[in-house]
Amino acid sequence: MTTAPLTTPPRPLLRLSLAPHDTPPRLIDGAWWPRSYDLLTELPLLLGGLPPDWGNITIVTVNGSTWSATPGRILVCNQVVRLRRTETASAPHTVTLLAPGQGRWDLLVVPPDTTEEAAEPLMTI
Template sequence: MTTALQPPLPSHPLLRLSLAPRGTMPRPIDGAWWPRSYDLLAELPRLLGGLPPEWGQITSVTFSGSKWSATPGRTLVCNQVVRLRRTVTASDPDTVVLLAPGQGRWDLLVVPPDTTEHAAQVFMAAAADDHS
């Protein structure tokens, strides 16, 4: 009998996400996300898998067409279909909008992947600040 050694599991980098506390007042930004690339299909599973359970199942993600790589109209993430909506308006090219039917809408500031760690921490702290 032979024993095959399993290769080490690939390292899964931590999700870089900072969320604002949930309050009674609506906020223009609900937090900040610092992806490692602009490849939405690669980044989205980590983001959706790391969201708070009370956000429910995200079924739609709206993102800037000028920033992210090409994507299909929908994809399977965390065993559910997620509709991907590319927008070409320049109103908020640095945000993604997450929708969960019956639960709500969340707008996340996207910190550019090539941002330095110090600058990213400043952006993420400001986006999650309860007083901003």
């Protein structure tokens, strides 16, 4: 009997583009192109791929009508992250990341079903 070694499937690549750190403040700090609207799946990948100097993100605000239902908080990278939902019509395709004492970052969310051709200019920050 032969046993196959256990392997974990590769993590999908994070599709994230951030504005250069040395640029003046802007309305949008980057663009994120998740693969689904399942925040419990997508958020750990996003937070794990952020620059270390952004600090520990403890609050994430998303558009409530866009994302799947989520609990009020989740554990990501061994830290509790509070999830807030908003129904603000002015920002249906953004996610706000807060790190106390470090800052606030607003990312454009490219819809998961966007074609690569259409997403490319949106990911250019």
